[in-house]
Amino acid sequence: MAPTLEPTLEPTAGALESPSPTRPFSSGSAFEESPSSTSSHVEVPPCLLSPAFTPPSTPGSGTPKTSAAEAGVIPAHEEDLYPQPSLLDELPEVECQVRARIPMNTGGSEFFLYLYRNNIDNKEHLAIVFGDTIRSRSLDAPRPGETEMDRMTRGAYVGRLYPGRTTSRPDQQLSSAANHERPTSHVPLVRIHSECYTGETAWSARCDCGEQLDEAARLMAAEGHGAVVYLRQEGRGIGLAEKLKAYNLQDLGNDTVTANLLLRHPADARSYGLATAILLDLGLSTVRLLTNNPIKVAAVEGPKKEITVQERVPMIPLAWKGLKGGINGPEINEYLKTKISRMGHMMSAPQ
Ligand SMILES: Nc1nc2c(ncn2[C@@H]2O[C@H](COP(=O)(O)OP(=O)(O)OP(=O)(O)O)[C@@H](O)[C@H]2O)c(=O)[nH]1
Incomplete structure (x- = not known):
């Protein structure tokens, strides 16, 4: 029978190293931010350690430390208990390649899906934008040699498309409300x-990711205004294969933090510089x-x-609020409790 490691490791986000060298559209300076790591060591039986490492391609999630002692560290001080972000000097460069209107299958509402490229990885990061007051500066900027059809095809138009429309600019045939933000x-x-x-596609009840995405969309559709920046950093940045191992x-009895550490990954290998850059491109400099x-x-x-984060709006699981339709079960409850106790998440489990 496979041995089980007692969950004695404390959380850390390991040092993130240099970003991916891929630079699809610019040779401008790239940077990444990384959670900091701390220094005390713990003993982990060698038989429990992954012998190999699959490098994640998420920007900033560099090769982790080679020993479990380095990967899983106990914080020396109370303030080091949870992973901390460490920000580098410059934001990545982002450019919105295309946007398109998506009517929602939940009825009534619609949003615009913005697809971005950037200068630090070759992933298609996204913004799901509700309301017509939020626009991308890089999308709307004119591009050399493009026609009006090119602009409409990549989504750089004002108002709505309809069969036979010939201009990306405010259109005579549309009412003033439909033309103007x-x-x-x-x-x-x-x-x-x-x-x-x-969690979002394959009906997993191990995490609350699908419920959170649905709830965010519901709230933004109700307000008629808002944006989800959807970063392609699967599995807290370690990738799907490694998440499945986790x-x-x-x-085998480990919580979500210890499982990452046993695989020699940081507890959280994500970075958020791309999100900041995308928000700025969308003109969202003050947010809730x-x-x-x-x-x-x-x-x-x-x-x-x-x-500026003017307000943090909590995302409490529906089941914890006594509402129907949320994820429920033993795995999700353990997962959420671990996020509170070991990752500093700001919510309280029901008694
Ligand atoms: N490694 C690992 N990743 C997981 C696990 N469960 C979910 N994830 C990943 O965790 C990430 C969830 O992140 P977010 O939805 O941004 O949420 P969060 O950081 O928990 O913070 P909130 O904003 O409060 O939801 C996704 O990339 C999931 O794929 C797990 O058990 N192990």
């Missing part, structure tokens, strides 16, 4: 969401951030406080 006075809701194939380690994660609040604000 309606100013809004309230600060937009924003969610920075990390990809989770299992699930097996969780079934939907999250329970203290790291996100600090990281999204950026190295020079480019973004």
Whole structure:
């Protein structure tokens, strides 16, 4: 029978090293931010350690330390208990390649999906934008030699498309309300969401990712204004293959933090510089951030406080609020409790 490691490791986000060298559209300076690591060591039986490491391609999630003692460290001070973001000097460069209108299958509402490229990885990071007051500067900027059809095809138009439309600019045939952005006075809701194939697509009840994405969309559609920045950093940045190994380690008795550490990954290998850059491109410099994660609040604000998080809006699981339709079960409850106790998430489990 496979041995089980007692969950004695404390949380840490290991040092993140240099970003991916891929630079799809610019040779400008790239940077990443990394959670800091701390220094005390713990003993982990060698038989429990992964012999190999699959490098994640998430920007900033560099090769982790080679020993479990380095990967899993006990913080020396109370303030080091949870992973902390460490911000580098410059934001990545982002450019919105295309946007398109998506009517929602939940009825009534629609949003615009913005697809971004950047100068630090070759992933298709996204923004899910509700309301027509939020626009991308890089998308709307004119591009050399492009026609009006080119602009409409990449989504750089004002108002709505319809069969036979010939201009990307405000259109004579549309009513003034449909042509013009309606100013809004309230600060937009924003969610920075990390990809989770299992929770968002494959019906997993191990995590609350799908419920959080649904809830964010519901709130933004109701307000008629807001944006989800959807970062392709699956499995808290370790990738899907490694996350599935972590699930097996969780079934062997470890929590979500220890499972990552046993695989020689940081507890959280994510970074948020791309999210900050995308928010700025969308003109969202003051936001209400939907999250329970203290790291996100600090990281999204950026190295020079480019973004102001005016308010943190908690995301309490529906089941914990006594509401129907949320994820429920033993795995999700353990997962959420671990996020509170070992990752500093700002919410309280029901008694
Ligand atoms: N390694 C690992 N990743 C997981 C596990 N469960 C979910 N994830 C990943 O965790 C990430 C969830 O992140 P977010 O939805 O941004 O949430 P968060 O950091 O928990 O913070 P909130 O904003 O409060 O939701 C996704 O990338 C998931 O794929 C797990 O057990 N192990």
